[in-house]
Amino acid sequence: MLLQMAWRNLMRNRRRTLLTLSAMSLGVCAIVFGHSFNEATWSKVIRQVTESQVGHLQVHGAGWQAEPELGNVVADPAQVEARVASALPGARLAQRVLGYGLAGTEKQSAAVVVMGLQPEREPSGEGPLSVVRGRALSSERSGEVVLGRSLADQLELEPGGELVMLGQAVDGSMANDRYTVAGVADAGSDELDATAVFLNLADAQAFFGLGGVHQLLVRLPTEDQDVSAHLEALRGALDLAELEGLSWDQMLPELKSVVDQKRGGIKGLAAVVFLIVALGVLNAMTMSTFERTREFGVMASLGTRRGTIRRLVVTEALLLGVVGLAVGVALAAAGIGAVGSIDMSGLTSSGDMVGVRIPSVFELRLYPSSVGQAALTVLLTVLAGGLWPAWRASRLKPVEATRSV
Amino acid sequence: MSVVRVAGVKKSYLAKGKVVTEALRGVDLVVEKGEFMAIAGPSGSGKTTLLNLIGALDTPTSGTVEVDGRDLGTLSPNEQADLRRDRIGFVFQAYNLIPVLSAAENAEYVMGLKRVPAAERRRRVAELLAQVGLEGLEEKRPLEMSGGQQQRVAVARAIAAEPAVVLADEPTANLDQATGRALVEMMRRLNRDRGVTFIFSSHDPMVLESADRVVRLVDGKVASDERKSPGEPQAASS
Ligand SMILES: Nc1ncnc2c1ncn2[C@@H]1O[C@H](COP(=O)(O)OP(=O)(O)O)[C@@H](O)[C@H]1O
Ligand SMILES: [Mg+2]
Numbered sequence: 001m002l003l004q005m006a007w008r009n010l011m012r013n014r015r016r017t018l019l020t021l022s023a024m025s026l027g028v029c030a031i032v033f034g035h036s037f038n039e040a041t042w043s044k045v046i047r048q049v050t051e052s053q054v055g056h057l058q059v060h061g062a063g064w065q066a067e068p069e070l071g072n073v074v075a076d077p078a079q080v081e082a083r084v085a086s087a088l089p090g091a092r093l094a095q096r097v098l099g100y101g102l103a104g105t106e107k108q109s110a111a112v113v114v115m116g117l118q119p120e121r122e123p124s125g126e127g128p129l130s131v132v133r134g135r136a137l138s139s140e141r142s143g144e145v146v147l148g149r150s151l152a153d154q155l156e157l158e159p160g161g162e163l164v165m166l167g168q169a170v171d172g173s174m175a176n177d178r179y180t181v182a183g184v185a186d187a188g189s190d191e192l193d194a195t196a197v198f199l200n201l202a203d204a205q206a207f208f209g210l211g212g213v214h215q216l217l218v219r220l221p222t223e224d225q226d227v228s229a230h231l232e233a234l235r236g237a238l239d240l241a242e243l244e245g246l247s248w249d250q251m252l253p254e255l256k257s258v259v260d261q262k263r264g265g266i267k268g269l270a271a272v273v274f275l276i277v278a279l280g281v282l283n284a285m286t287m288s289t290f291e292r293t294r295e296f297g298v299m300a301s302l303g304t305r306r307g308t309i310r311r312l313v314v315t316e317a318l319l320l321g322v323v324g325l326a327v328g329v330a331l332a333a334a335g336i337g338a339v340g341s342i343d344m345s346g347l348t349s350s351g352d353m354v355g356v357r358i359p360s361v362f363e364l365r366l367y368p369s370s371v372g373q374a375a376l377t378v379l380l381t382v383l384a385g386g387l388w389p390a391w392r393a394s395r396l397k398p399v400e401a402t403r404s405v
Numbered sequence: 406m407s408v409v410r411v412a413g414v415k416k417s418y419l420a421k422g423k424v425v426t427e428a429l430r431g432v433d434l435v436v437e438k439g440e441f442m443a444i445a446g447p448s449g450s451g452k453t454t455l456l457n458l459i460g461a462l463d464t465p466t467s468g469t470v471e472v473d474g475r476d477l478g479t480l481s482p483n484e485q486a487d488l489r490r491d492r493i494g495f496v497f498q499a500y501n502l503i504p505v506l507s508a509a510e511n512a513e514y515v516m517g518l519k520r521v522p523a524a525e526r527r528r529r530v531a532e533l534l535a536q537v538g539l540e541g542l543e544e545k546r547p548l549e550m551s552g553g554q555q556q557r558v559a560v561a562r563a564i565a566a567e568p569a570v571v572l573a574d575e576p577t578a579n580l581d582q583a584t585g586r587a588l589v590e591m592m593r594r595l596n597r598d599r600g601v602t603f604i605f606s607s608h609d610p611m612v613l614e615s616a617d618r619v620v621r622l623v624d625g626k627v628a629s630d631e632r633k634s635p636g637e638p639q640a641a642s643s
Binding site: 001303306307308 | 457460462486489497501504515
């Protein structure tokens, strides 16, 4: 009965209801669209980072993240892998070695980051495996390297060329070796492009004279960006006196804070929508309850409790919200479907942000969290716009409301 | 048994904290179950004020009002609302139906508040609307009905939940003579057939004629209280 009365009351002044609804639907559409756009960008960035660069989680020797010393290794990676695999079923694991050195040809030389990895366990076609010229790294010891592309330019090296690397081995002795360039890669960030030399893990271990590995990457079978539960499970499986377990957002706090900040931007949009639409709802509900002063008086005289009158008006506001939300989400879904994927390469110089390449093309989709954000905003909007008129209507004195006019 | 008991009631209206009108200046009144009583008096004599006090729509400045033995002054807003719902029926001068509800839904309204089951509500409303001569208009909205028809729906709504007393403030004032007369005759019939207690105000002599008892207010005081002696002819009933 309340719901029916609320609906009919909304239909009494169709023009006003339609006006309020269009404002609300547009607001919802803007929030959903903006939020989806945001999510599409950032989830792609994070996916890229976790897939090709750091994984979702990593295991290091204790303290390595803060102070990456060459000798601080995961000494028995096979044993740690077994534990991690049983704590996090379905996770994909990969080992890496990370050090520094000097790379040179007869003419040029450069300070480089030396990364040893297991190509067969890294996602193919991404990061070091995203070869733009030549071949990818072999999964065996081969004496071959893949170079980041700006580094290759700087050293004037092409696949087939030769390069000498110098460095310090873990025992303090001089490390040096000669390698053949197998390929040149789009390494995933400007920094890596300019500095990275990728080797097979075993080649890197031999170069540095290392027994263990520096990083054990854990890639989780999840789209979820919040991996704190997984992190807990990981840490539970580790001997924390010897080892440390970290998540991507702990390893890349700047990225995390940029993402959070960009996500916060949508809250700003939501707040603006909230303000405008809440004022509209307040205005519409105030007018409509004011016009019905007499009617509320009659309802009160008939024995309707104040709470019931309040509920009627709040129900009207909520109905507005539900319809506005539905229409707005439908509009946004249609818009997202029509747009499909967005290519931003013409708009922004596809640069890096805190060491991560921002994708220029990404696929829009309707995220449940976008609808959630819009629903929350609508709820706050209709409550902000509806509660006061509802309260006012319920406090009307029946005598004053029903006095003959 | 008395349904309404008004004792020593005064009512002043204030504006900016100052008394501007003494609408009632000490009224005593007892109304028994089954009465068909009119409150008469010129405009401004306090009829509406008195009915509002009896209906718990307003509170007296001094004195007490009891309905069904309950002192209204002791009730919380929710208790007052429940008392109106359960014990009092209202008919106002005009525009007192809920516009978004049909005739039948309006008549059901108070029963709905009392959580009478839907089937029972429907049965009673069908019977009542027939009794007030509105068969076939059940689904009409107030705006689609004439003033007389609307007042009949209001009367049906007032008595549907079987209140102890129906208060009607100038129910015929907005109706033409014939329609007003028919409405009062209908109320009279409901009073006789169902024993519903009616208190209505009017300054129309023809309407007053049909009452068993006429309390006349002048300047906020009871000037006279006349009962028709048995045998005196009553208003014509159809
Ligand atoms: N809310 C009010 N504020 C001030 N004066 C009022 C108010 N309601 C009624 N009055 C005054 O009280 C007196 C009695 O009014 P009312 O009870 O409406 O009389 P009646 O219904 O007999 O015409 C009148 O003088 C009227 O002007
Ligand atoms: Mg009056």
